[in-house]
Amino acid sequence: MSGHSNWPEWIYVAVVIALMAWVGAEAWETERLIEHVPEDAKIIIVTGQQWFWTFEHEDGTKEIGELHVEVGKAYKFEVVSKDVNHSFNIHDYVVLMDAIPGRVNTVWFAPDKVGEHDIQCREYCGLIHYNMRGTLYVTEPSS
Amino acid sequence: MTLELQKPRPIWQIMFSTHHTDVGLLYLITSLTFLFLGGSLALGIRAELFLPGSQIIADSMTFNRIFTVHGTTLIFLFIIPFASAVGNYYVPIMVRYKDMAYPKLNAIAFWMIPPAGVLIWLGFADFTWYATPPYSIISAPGPAADMWIFGLKILGVSSVLGALNFVVTILKCKHPDMSIGQIPLLAWSFLSTSLIIIVAIPTFAAALLMLLTDRLGVSGFFNPALGGDPIAYAHLFWFTFHPEVYVLVIPAIGMMYEIIPRFSRKPIYSYNSGVFAFVMLSIVGFSSWAHHMYATGMSFTEKTVFMVGTLAAVPASAMHVFNFIATMWNGRIKFSTPMMWAVGGIALFFSAGAGGVVNSAMPLDFTTHDTYWVVGHFHLFVMGTIAFGSIGYLYYMFPYVTGRMYNETLGKIHFVMAFIGTVLVFFTQHVLGLYGMPRRIYDYPPIPEWIAMNQIATVGAMIIGISMAIFLANMIYSAGKGKPADTDDPFGLGGKYYYPFEAKNPSH
Ligand code: HEM
Ligand SMILES: [Cu+2]
Ligand SMILES: [Cu+2]
Numbered sequence: 001m002s003g004h005s006n007w008p009e010w011i012y013v014a015v016v017i018a019l020m021a022w023v024g025a026e027a028w029e030t031e032r033l034i035e036h037v038p039e040d041a042k043i044i045i046v047t048g049q050q051w052f053w054t055f056e057h058e059d060g061t062k063e064i065g066e067l068h069v070e071v072g073k074a075y076k077f078e079v080v081s082k083d084v085n086h087s088f089n090i091h092d093y094v095v096l097m098d099a100i101p102g103r104v105n106t107v108w109f110a111p112d113k114v115g116e117h118d119i120q121c122r123e124y125c126g127l128i129h130y131n132m133r134g135t136l137y138v139t140e141p142s143s
Numbered sequence: 144m145t146l147e148l149q150k151p152r153p154i155w156q157i158m159f160s161t162h163h164t165d166v167g168l169l170y171l172i173t174s175l176t177f178l179f180l181g182g183s184l185a186l187g188i189r190a191e192l193f194l195p196g197s198q199i200i201a202d203s204m205t206f207n208r209i210f211t212v213h214g215t216t217l218i219f220l221f222i223i224p225f226a227s228a229v230g231n232y233y234v235p236i237m238v239r240y241k242d243m244a245y246p247k248l249n250a251i252a253f254w255m256i257p258p259a260g261v262l263i264w265l266g267f268a269d270f271t272w273y274a275t276p277p278y279s280i281i282s283a284p285g286p287a288a289d290m291w292i293f294g295l296k297i298l299g300v301s302s303v304l305g306a307l308n309f310v311v312t313i314l315k316c317k318h319p320d321m322s323i324g325q326i327p328l329l330a331w332s333f334l335s336t337s338l339i340i341i342v343a344i345p346t347f348a349a350a351l352l353m354l355l356t357d358r359l360g361v362s363g364f365f366n367p368a369l370g371g372d373p374i375a376y377a378h379l380f381w382f383t384f385h386p387e388v389y390v391l392v393i394p395a396i397g398m399m400y401e402i403i404p405r406f407s408r409k410p411i412y413s414y415n416s417g418v419f420a421f422v423m424l425s426i427v428g429f430s431s432w433a434h435h436m437y438a439t440g441m442s443f444t445e446k447t448v449f450m451v452g453t454l455a456a457v458p459a460s461a462m463h464v465f466n467f468i469a470t471m472w473n474g475r476i477k478f479s480t481p482m483m484w485a486v487g488g489i490a491l492f493f494s495a496g497a498g499g500v501v502n503s504a505m506p507l508d509f510t511t512h513d514t515y516w517v518v519g520h521f522h523l524f525v526m527g528t529i530a531f532g533s534i535g536y537l538y539y540m541f542p543y544v545t546g547r548m549y550n551e552t553l554g555k556i557h558f559v560m561a562f563i564g565t566v567l568v569f570f571t572q573h574v575l576g577l578y579g580m581p582r583r584i585y586d587y588p589p590i591p592e593w594i595a596m597n598q599i600a601t602v603g604a605m606i607i608g609i610s611m612a613i614f615l616a617n618m619i620y621s622a623g624k625g626k627p628a629d630t631d632d633p634f635g636l637g638g639k640y641y642y643p644f645e646a647k648n649p650s651h
Contacts, residue, residue, distance in 0.1 A: 009416060009465055016461045020454040020500070027504035028447055034506060035443055050282070084278040085373060087438060087513060091579030096509045098439045100374065101277060102367030105440035118588075122513040122581045124271050126282050127203055130584035 037108045041074035048079070048086030048099035051128035053119060065134040067119065070141045074110040087123035090136055098123055111138040161246035164646060166253050167231030168544070171537075173256055174224035175618075178530075180264075181216035182611060184209050189568075189604035192597045195589045203585035207269040208287070210583060214272035215291070218391065219298050220260050222525065225533045226394035227253070227305055230333045232540065232646040234309060237330040238317035243308050252308065255301035259294040266290030271583060273380055276365035276373045280357045292355050299348045306337035313337075327644065328417045332397025335425040336390045342429070343390070347383035350376055374439055381432035389428040392524060393421060395532030396463050396492075399485045402535055403467050405641050406482035406634070407474030412466050420466075423459035431456060437508045446505045453503040460496050464489060479634045480554030484535025487562045491527030495520060498573060516576025519569040527565050534561075534614070541621070542628030543646045549621040553613055560610035567603025571596050 044067070045056040055063045069075055079088045081099035089096045090109070097107040121132035157165045187209055191200045200206045231249070235242055243249045266287035270279040279288060313334045317326060326334075354376070356362040363369025365376040404411045411417060430452030437446050467489050476482065498520040501507050511517060534557075541549050575596040580587060587593055631639045 006413060006416075008469070009413065009462070012465050013458050013462060016458045020457050023500060023504055024451060024454050027450060027506055031443065031446065031505040084282055085275055089579075089581070091510075091514075094509050096438050096512060100367075100439060102372065103374070103440060118579070120579075120581060124207075124275070124278070124583045126207070126269075126278060129207075130203055130586045133588070 037076050037106070038074040038110070041076040041108050041110075043076050043078060044069075046077045046079045046088050046099065047082060048088060048121065048125075048132075049082035050084065050126055051121070051132040053088065053121075053132070053134045066137065067134065068137045068139060069111055071111050071114050071138050072141065074108060076106055076108040079105045079107065084125050085123050086121045086125045086132065089120050089122040090117055091120070092117040096122060111136075114138050114140060161242075161250040163231045163235050163242045163246070163249065166243075166246075166249050167228045167646075169253055170224045170228035170231060170256075171544075173253075173260075174221050174228060177216050177220035177224070177260060179611070179615065181213050181221060182608070184213035184216070186604055186608050188213065189601040191585070192587070193601040194598075195587055195594065197586065200585070204269060206585040207271075207583070208267045211268050211271050211291075212263060215263055215268075215295075216260075217525065218272065219295070220256065220263070222391050222529055222533070223298075223302065224256055226333075226336070226391075229329075229394065229398060229533075229536060229540070230305075230309055232544075233644060234312055234330055234333050235316075236644050236646060237327050238313055239321065240312060240316040240318065244311040244316050245308050248304055249308050252301045252304040255297050255304075259297040259301070262290045262294035262297070266294070273384070274354065275380075276354060276357065276371075276376050277367060279354060280366050281368070285358070289355065289358065292351055292358075296348065296351050299344050299351070302340050303344050306340035309333045309337040310341070324418075328400035328411065328414065328421070329394075329397040331418050331421050332393045332400070335421040336393045339386045339390050339393075339425045339428065343383045343386040346379050350379035350383075374436070377436050377439060378433065381435045382429075385432040385435070386425075386428045388521075388524065389424050391529055392492075393424060395488070395529040396421075398532045398536035398539075399467065399488060401644070402481050402485040402539055404470050405636065406479060406485075407471045407476050408636060408641065409470060409474040412469035412472075416462050417466055420459040420462040424456060427452070427456040427459065431503075434503055434508075437505055438512050450503055450505055454500070457496065457500060460492075464493055464496075477634065477636060479538075480549070480551060480558060481535045481539035481634070483555060483558045484531050484538065487558060488528050488531030488535065491523050491531060491565065494570075495523030495527060498523065511576055513582055514576035515572040515580045515582055518582050519572030519576060522569045522572070523565075527569065531561075531565075539634075540646060541618075542630060542633035545622045545625070546628060546630065547621055547623075547625035548628040548633060549625060550617050553617040557610045557614045557617065560606050560613070564603045564605075564607035564610065567606065568600045569603075571599045571603065575600070 042058050047054040052065055055067045077088065077095070077097065079097045079099045080103070081101045083101065086099040087096060088099055093109045093111065095107055095109050097105045099105070115138050117136040119134035119136050121129055125132065157168060187200060191198045191206060200209065231243065268283065268287040268291035270283040270288060274291065313326065313330055353362065353364040357364055357366050357371070363371040365371045365373050367373065400411065400417060431449055433441065433445065433449040434453045502511055502517065502520060538549060538554055575593065578592050578596070580593050630645065632642070
C-alpha cells in the first residue's frame with residue numbers, strides 16, 4: 001500500500017539479484033571447467049541394466065559390479081542402459097550421469113588417491129534399485 | 144461427519160449441494176482424509192529406514208509402492224484439494240459474489256477427486272510420482288500403473304475445471320465497485336495459480352495419454368525400443384510440474400497473507416509487491432523446468448539456460464519473505480496458533496529456497512540430485528511451507544466453519560512438535576544427501592553416518608506423527624464440543640475490524 005517509502009525493499013531485491021547473479025556466474029565458470037575432458041582420457045563403457053553395472057575397458061576387458069582404475073589417470077565414462085533409466089554414481093568423486101536407453105552420456109574423472117569407493121545407482125529403476133551397487137578400486141599404476 | 148453444528152444438516156444434503164461453502168467443506172474433509180492416509184505411509188517409510196535390513200515392510204516392491212502412493216496422495220489429494228477448499232470458502236466472499244461463477248461445474252470438479260483417489264489407492268502403483276519411462280512402460284506392473292494414469296488424468300481435468308471457475312469468478316463476478324487492485328492477496332494467489340494450471344496441465348495430460356498408449360504397445364513415443372525418447376517425457380512432465388510447484392506454494396503464501404497482518408495488527412507492508420511477486424512467479428515459473436534434468440546428459444548451454452531461468456524466480460519468492468517480515472516489524476503481534484504456523488512456515492520457506500539455490504547451481508546439483516538432499520529440499524516446501532500455511536489457515540477458519548473454538552493449548556503443542564519434527568527430518572535429510580544416500584531405496588548398506596541420520600529422521604517423523612494425532616483429536620472434539628466461538632473476534636485481537644473476510648456458514 002502506498003503512503004510509505006519502499007526503499008528498503010528495493011535494496012533488498014537488488015541484494016538478492018546480485019547474490020543470484022554471483023551464484024550463477026560461479027556455477028557457470030565451474031561447470032565449464034569441469035566439463036572439459038582431458039585429451040588423453042581412457043574410455044570406459046558403463047552399462048546399466050536391472051540391476052547391475054558392467055564396465056568395459058578400452059582393451060575389451062569387462063568387469064561386473066567392480067571397476068578397477070589407476071590413480072592419476074583420466075577416465076571418460078560412456079554411460080548407456082540396456083533397459084530402463086539408471087544413474088551411474090561415484091559419490092566420493094561427484095561422478096553422476098544418467099544411463100538412458102538409446103543415448104550415450106559422458107562424464108569423466110581422474111582419481112587422485114589409491115582407495116575403494118562405492119558405486120551406486122541414483123535413479124529409481126525398480127525392484128532391486130536399492131542394491132544396484134558396486135565398488136571402485138583405485139590402484140597404483142601397473143607399469 | 145458434519146462440521147456445520149449451528150444448524151446440523153444430514154451429510155447427504157451437503158454432498159448434493161453446489162453452494163461454495165458446502166463444496167469447500169467437502170474439499171476440506173477429503174483433503175484432510177488423504178493427509179492422514181498419506182502421512183501414515185510416510186511413517187511406514189521412516190520406520191523401515193530406521194535401520195539397515197528389513198524392518199516392517201516385507202519387500203522392496205511394497206516399499207516402492209508405498210513411497211509412490213505417499214507422494215501422489217499428498218501432492219494431488221491433500222495439498223491441491225486443501226487449497227481448493229480455502230478458495231471455495233473465501234474467494235467468492237473476497238470478490239463479493241454470492242457463489243462460484245459456475246456452481247455445478249464446481250461440484251463436478253470436486254466429485255472427480257474421490258474416484259481418482261480410489262483408483263490411485265486401489266492400484267498402488269510403484270513407478271514413483273513421476274512415472275518415468277521406459278520403466279513405466281516396460282517394467283511397471285499393471286493394472287496398478289494404468290489405474291494411476293487414469294487417476295491422474297481425472298485429477299488433471301478436475302484441476303483445470305476448478306481453475307477456470309476461479310478465473311471467471313474473480314475476473315467476471317467480482318463486485319463492480321471493486322477494482323482488481325482491491326481484491327485481497329489470497330484471491331490474487333488463486334488467480335495466479337489458476338492461470339498457471341490452465342497453461343501447464345494440458346502438457347502433462349498429453350504426456351499421460353502417450354504413456355498409456357505406449358503401455359498398451361500401440362505407440363512408442365517414450366519407448367526407445369520403438370524409436371521413442373524417454374527424455375521427451377521428462378520435458379513434458381517437468382514443463383507441467385515445475386510450474387505446478389508454484390501452484391502448490393502460492394495459495395499457501397496467500398493464506399499467510401491473510402494471517403500475518405491480522406495477527407500483527409498492521410496492514411500488509413506492500414500489497415503491490417505481493418501482487419507483483421505472485422504474477423512474476425507464475426510467469427518466470429515456466430522458465431526453469433529442466434533444472435530437474437541436469438544429469439540426463441543435457442548440453443552445457445541447455446543447463447545454463449535453465450539455471451538462469453531458475454535463479455530468475457528467486458527474487459520474487461524473496462519479496463514475499465521480505466513483505467512478511469516488514470509486516471510483522473513493529474506490529475503488536477499475537478502468537479495465537481494460526482500465527483505460529485504462519486511464522487514457522489515462513490522460516491522453513493526461506494530455508495527451503497536456500498537449498499533450492501544450491502540445486503540450481505549446475506555443478507552442485509551433481510552432488511545433490513536424486514539424493515536425500517532433494518527429498519529434504521522439497522519437503523521443506525511441501526511440508527514446511529505448504530502444509531504449515533494450510534494447517535495454520537485451518538485453525539484460523541475453524542471458528543467460522545464450526546462456530547466453535549479449538550483448544551488453543553493443544554494447537555500450540557501441535558505446532559511446536561511439528562516444527563521440531565520437521566527440522567529433525569528434513570534438515571537431517573539434506574545432510575544425508577551430502578553423504579550420498581540415494582532417494583527411493585528400500586535398504587541401505589550399514590554406513591554409520593547414514594544409520595545415525597536415518598534414525599534422527601525417523602524420530603523426527605514420529606514426533607510429527609504424534610502431533611498430528613493431537614491435531615486430529617483437537618479438531619474432532621472441538622468441532623462437536625468446543626466452546627462456542629465469538630465469531631466477531633474469535634482470536635481476541637481487539638475487534639471486528641481485524642476480520643474483514645469471514646467464511647459464513649450458509650445455514651446460519
Ligand atoms: C516454490 C516451492 C517449491 C516446491 C514445492 C519445490 C518442489 C520441488 C520438488 C517436488 C522437487 C523434486 C522433484 C523430484 O525429483 O521428485 C524439487 C527439486 C528441485 N527444486 Fe524445488 N521446489 C520449490 C522451489 C524451488 C526453488 C525456489 C528453487 C530454486 C531456487 C528450486 C530448485 C529446485 C531444483 C534445482 C530441483 C532439482 C533438484 C534435483 O533433482 O537435483 N525449487 N523441487
Ligand atoms: Cu536404480
Ligand atoms: Cu522445479
